[in-house]
Amino acid sequence: MPNVKEGSVIEFSYRVQSVFFFNLRDWTFQQTIPVLWSEYTTIIPEYFHYKKLAQGYERFLVSEEKPMNVNLGAGISSSSGTEYHWVLKDVPAIRREPYMTSINNYVSKIEFELGSFTVPGQVYETYNNSWGKVCSNLMTSERFGTQLSRTGFVKETIAPLISNAKEPEKQMAAIYEYVKDNITYNNREHLYAENNLRKVLDTKAGSSAEINLLLIAMLKEAGLEANPVILSTRENGYVGSTSFPNISKFDYVIGHVKIGEKEYLLDATEPLALPNILPVKCLNGQGLLVNTQEARWVSLVPGAKASHTYQSFLTIGSDNSLKGKIETTSDGYTALRYRK
Incomplete structure (x- = not known):
């Protein structure tokens, strides 16, 4: 590109054509x-x-909207529609900070x-x-x-x-141990299955x-009594307001089992995990329990903490030296890290 130097501003444009009208493109x-x-402007029929x-x-x-006529293309009559227009000026940079699960939770955007x-x-x-419809x-x-x-298969x-x-x-x-030990995780994270489950069982691998x-x-x-729980992983960001049903916020699914009054959350992609010890990427607020009877939110906050305990049994010698043994015990997520 000729005449480009430090401080130059490069302007470009591009056109996206898509038949997937379920999601308009987000704007960050x-x-x-x-x-x-x-600046973001969209015209919606x-x-x-x-x-x-x-x-x-x-x-x-x-932040404004106004009615207008929309041309739907050659050979198609026009229709009424609405133009939406948003502008932000002098927007400061956003930086990742310690203990921030995802920068996506805080960035200014519209979806x-x-x-x-x-x-x-x-x-x-x-x-x-509604969440029931979801x-x-x-x-x-x-x-x-x-x-x-x-x-049945x-x-x-x-x-x-x-x-x-x-x-x-x-x-x-x-059953949980069987799936963890025999089905290999291909490191592909999805909300939906790409293959039928019989094939996953036969090939012993899957997302x-x-x-x-x-x-x-x-x-x-x-x-x-087992059902799916859908969630948004940490990197994907928070689900957001539960009063705003939005399937696009979710990117992961785990298992939920209710036995009596006890409830268990299971993820079989981690071979060394235990019930209610989910991968850290899943610890992101709450997930949506999906079944045909109800839509219910379940907490993803782990019941097991990450703890490391030291216990010392020491004797002071005549020369003021210390002799004995130190025992360490790891529980919860600390133990999972050591098992890896």
Whole structure:
């Protein structure tokens, strides 16, 4: 690029064409360097209603909407619509700080998710307008809940695991250990399964979603009350307000088992983990319990703490020296770190 020197400002533009209208592209106003001016304008036809979520501590210089006619393309009549316009000016840089789980929790940005869609003369359709609707959509998805309704293929696998385990807790533990020990995690984090669970069991490998959905399917086939819990990992950021149903905030799924009055959270991607000892990346506020009866939030705060205890048994000698032994005990997340 000719005549470029230190301090030059390079302007560029690009066009994105997509048939995926469920999510409009998010816009991040704040960066890790200062921003003089950040502007976002979108024109939405009347057929689409998007939920809009603005986040951050910087005040908008401009935040407005106005009605207008929208040209839908050649050969298609125009329609009414709304133009939305946001501007931030002189935005300070945002920096990662100690104990910050994710910079995404604090950066100034705006996000969208489709709330409803209608075409004149056709049925009005809503999307995720309540957490119950979010759960319903997940449980009828071929890449999520539908796979949990077809669990017969695991019957032969779990039969020897639970044949001598009469108590539900022991059955849960046996199935959990089997999945951890026999299904290899391919380090791909997903909310939805890319492959059917039978293939995951046959190939003995899968993504985080496939492994944990397989675990839930096996627990269900054993007669246990097992369901998925969806969550947002630390790097992905907080789910945000629970009054704003938004499936796009979630990027991970784990297992939930209820036995009597006790509840267990399970992640089978970590071979050395224990029930209710989730990977640290999952410790991010709360998750959504997904089943056909209810949408309920569950805490992801671990019951087990990270602790390291030292116990000394010492004797003072005649020369003022110390002799004896020191015992150390690790529990919870400290023990998990040592087991690795």
